Amino acid sequence: xxxxxxxxxxxxxxxxxxxxxxxxxxxxxxxxxxxxxxxxxxxxxxxxxxxxxxxxxxxxxxxxxxxxxxxxxxxxxxxxxxxxxxxxxxxxxxxxxxxxxxxxxxxxxxxxxxxxxxxxxxxxxxxxxxxxxxxxxxxxxxxxxxxxxxxxxxxxxxxxxxxxxxxxxxxxxxxxxxxxxxxxxxxxxxxxxxxxxxxxxxxxxxxxxxxxxxxxxxxxxxxxxxxxxxxxxxxxxxxxxxxxxxxxxxxxxxxxxxxxxxxxxxxxxxxxxxxxxxxxxxxxxxxxxxxxxxxxxxxxxxxxx
Amino acid sequence: xxxxxxxxxxxxxxxxxxxxxxxxxxxxxxxxxxxxxxxxxxxxxxxxxxxxxxxxxxxxxxxxxxxxxxxxxxxxxxxxxxxxxxxxxxxxxxxxxxxxxxxxxxxxxxxxxxxxxxxxxxxxxxxxxxxxxxxxxxxxxxxxxxxxxxxxxxxxxxxxxxxxxxxxxxxxxxxxxxxxxxxxxxxxxxxxxxxxxxxxxxxxxxxxxxxxxxxxxxxxxxxxxxxxxxxxxxxxxxxxxxxxxxxxxxxxxxxxxxxxxxxxxxxxx
Ligand SMILES: Cc1cc2nc3c(=O)[nH]c(=O)nc-3n(C[C@H](O)[C@H](O)[C@H](O)COP(=O)(O)OP(=O)(O)OC[C@H]3O[C@@H](n4cnc5c(N)ncnc54)[C@H](O)[C@@H]3O)c2cc1C
Ligand SMILES: Cc1cc2nc3c(=O)[nH]c(=O)nc-3n(C[C@H](O)[C@H](O)[C@H](O)COP(=O)(O)O)c2cc1C
Ligand code: FES
Numbered sequence: 001x002x003x004x005x006x007x008x009x010x011x012x013x014x015x016x017x018x019x020x021x022x023x024x025x026x027x028x029x030x031x032x033x034x035x036x037x038x039x040x041x042x043x044x045x046x047x048x049x050x051x052x053x054x055x056x057x058x059x060x061x062x063x064x065x066x067x068x069x070x071x072x073x074x075x076x077x078x079x080x081x082x083x084x085x086x087x088x089x090x091x092x093x094x095x096x097x098x099x100x101x102x103x104x105x106x107x108x109x110x111x112x113x114x115x116x117x118x119x120x121x122x123x124x125x126x127x128x129x130x131x132x133x134x135x136x137x138x139x140x141x142x143x144x145x146x147x148x149x150x151x152x153x154x155x156x157x158x159x160x161x162x163x164x165x166x167x168x169x170x171x172x173x174x175x176x177x178x179x180x181x182x183x184x185x186x187x188x189x190x191x192x193x194x195x196x197x198x199x200x201x202x203x204x205x206x207x208x209x210x211x212x213x214x215x216x217x218x219x220x221x222x223x224x225x226x227x228x229x230x231x232x233x234x235x236x237x238x239x240x241x242x243x244x245x246x247x248x249x250x251x252x253x254x255x256x257x258x259x260x261x262x263x264x265x266x267x268x269x270x271x272x273x274x275x276x277x278x279x280x281x282x283x284x285x286x287x288x289x290x291x292x293x294x295x296x297x298x299x300x301x302x303x304x305x
Numbered sequence: 306x307x308x309x310x311x312x313x314x315x316x317x318x319x320x321x322x323x324x325x326x327x328x329x330x331x332x333x334x335x336x337x338x339x340x341x342x343x344x345x346x347x348x349x350x351x352x353x354x355x356x357x358x359x360x361x362x363x364x365x366x367x368x369x370x371x372x373x374x375x376x377x378x379x380x381x382x383x384x385x386x387x388x389x390x391x392x393x394x395x396x397x398x399x400x401x402x403x404x405x406x407x408x409x410x411x412x413x414x415x416x417x418x419x420x421x422x423x424x425x426x427x428x429x430x431x432x433x434x435x436x437x438x439x440x441x442x443x444x445x446x447x448x449x450x451x452x453x454x455x456x457x458x459x460x461x462x463x464x465x466x467x468x469x470x471x472x473x474x475x476x477x478x479x480x481x482x483x484x485x486x487x488x489x490x491x492x493x494x495x496x497x498x499x500x501x502x503x504x505x506x507x508x509x510x511x512x513x514x515x516x517x518x519x520x521x522x523x524x525x526x527x528x529x530x531x532x533x534x535x536x537x538x539x540x541x542x543x544x545x546x547x548x549x550x551x552x553x554x555x556x557x558x559x560x561x562x563x564x565x566x567x568x569x570x571x572x573x574x
Contacts, residue, residue, distance in 0.1 A: 025538065031534075031536050059530065059543060061542075063531065065353075067351060069353060073540050076540045076543070268533075271355070271539060272345065272355060274307060274405065
């Protein structure tokens with residue numbers, strides 16, 4: 001049999017396979033270059049970028065939980081200017097699409113960051129984070145109120161000609177309502193999910209473990225929630241979906257595709273295994289070969305319920 | 306580098322403290338004292354994250370198989386404190402573990418001719434052995450100040466002595482060496498021309514850093530922080546730099562900028 005066709009496209013971004021690295025878990029790419037071939041994965045997503053550099057939260061910022069971890073990094077990043085000066089030149093030399101993840105503390109900031117990214121060669125698309133649970137202003141407000149989400153998405157859309165992916169929060173009662181709001185406002189694709197707000201307690205000190213008290217839960221522990229949300233949204237909106245949440249293996253990734261995702265993002269898995277994204281793409285391909293499937297695209301939404 | 310290592314031995318040195326020897330690729334021979342490794346204790350998702358450990362020793366040995374050339378090994382010295390280290394302590398010769406190494410910035414050995422002063426608290430002795438070995442290889446004068454709660458916390462002292470290191474010991478309860486904090490034993494020995502290398506609990510490092518500053522002695526400290534990635538990507542392991550304020554935050558990554566820092570680079574309470 002010929003090698004299966006692993007390529008997919010998200011809102012015009014062509015990828016050699018459906019495996020992307022999730023924002024905040026892959027640095028700015030170069031951190032992982034010793035551990036995997038950056039040109040073997042579908043796309044890379046940068047750490048969330050803001051207008052000004054951001055310092056992030058006090059420590060401790062991470063703690064392990066059963067089958068997962070909590071983080072309260074607080075969106076520490078170098079800021080959009082330093083990204084363009086210091087990180088993008090390296091990324092431009094890598095033959096893999098780079099998607100810039102961005103967020104703002106205010107509505108205007110979202111627009112401003114988007115417009116600065118707009119003309120840039122080497123940025124294939126943008127992913128708007130309206131879902132970070134770890135910052136007081138911005139982030140979560142835009143991700144939990146459909147009207148606010150719509151405002152952000154429309155404004156960003158006005159400020160960019162690049163494909164616009166909106167990353168949704170799972171910390172809502174009805175994710176479909178949010179997904180529809182973003183679709184109506186002009187999103188070209190949706191990625192879900194971001195982390196679930198959680199908490200860990202130190203019984204000896206009788207205090208929260210994280211300095212920020214709460215943090216975002218990621219890793220295998222959240223996979224069932226993520227799968228459910230991808231499936232619900234895929235039934236309700238016609239935009240391409242990127243599935244995220246606890247993907248550790250090729251089989252995990254394929255479950256997301258059956259549920260309706262066109263591509264997936266690998267987050268926490270890269271911490272355990274820095275070559276995880278490359279391995280997952282390979283494992284997906286192996287599954288296709290074993291099952292005699294010619295194209296990975298034939299699995300998208302192929303779940304039988 | 307990511308590689309699979311075979312456990313060669315895993316021995317309990319004193320209650321709750323283990324020393325584990327593993328095979329390693331040739332590249333590890335050029336690691337620096339103070340660098341660390343991240344170890345995945347099993348293939349399951351519990352425990353989820355890798356565990357960081359300082360390199361206790363790196364060297365070469367001749368395997369028992371006929372016709373084998375010299376092979377690199379690495380060792381860690383660890384204390385059983387929780388889930389991961391408990392599982393680690395149950396590994397045997399022949400078991401495989403997955404490692405990322407060498408990671409981070411190690412010790413700057415400094416110019417020859419100074420007196421090198423090593424200060425270790427409890428399992429903080431771990432990276433100091435590899436350091437002492439390198440310094441002794443350069444023919445330097447090395448003293449070790451080791452502290453702990455009781456005699457069980459003082460590890461591998463004879464190994465240091467075998468290298469030719471002069472050792473001083475202090476325990477909280479006086480069961481070994483002098484009674485009291487290691488810093489008290491250390492203080493009279495600080496003079497211009499000495500250089501400190503310290504690893505241990507943060508309060509101890511705090512005291513050593515202050516003492517070094519007072520005496521005008523250069524001091525490097527090896528820090529610990531909760532880590533997820535170990536390669537500078539998650540930003541989970543940061544620590545406050547010397548110039549950190551609420552308004553102008555200055556965070557340093559322990560995994561990438563450290564774990565060894567010049568003491569003046571960090572903010573001490
Ligand atoms: C650079 C570096 C070098 C280290 N070198 C050594 C060494 O040589 N020998 C040794 O015994 N210990 C060392 N430690 C501490 C060691 O990593 C922890 O004791 C170990 O991870 C505890 O794991 P656990 O599963 O048994 O504990 P648990 O408490 O069950 O661990 C839960 C989580 O907390 C983290 N954690 C717990 N304690 C620490 C700690 N003190 N520092 C960082 N993370 C922690 C774990 O990695 C894990 O993610 C080092 C830590 C760092 C950062
Ligand atoms: C340490 C850490 C930092 C993160 N930072 C960001 C970020 O800056 N922007 C963002 O949109 N998502 C961020 N995320 C969320 C991830 O991109 C991803 O949505 C989430 O971790 C779930 O996927 P996983 O279970 O595969 O990790 C972060 C996650 C972690 C663990
Ligand atoms: S452990 Fe991830 S940045 Fe240091």
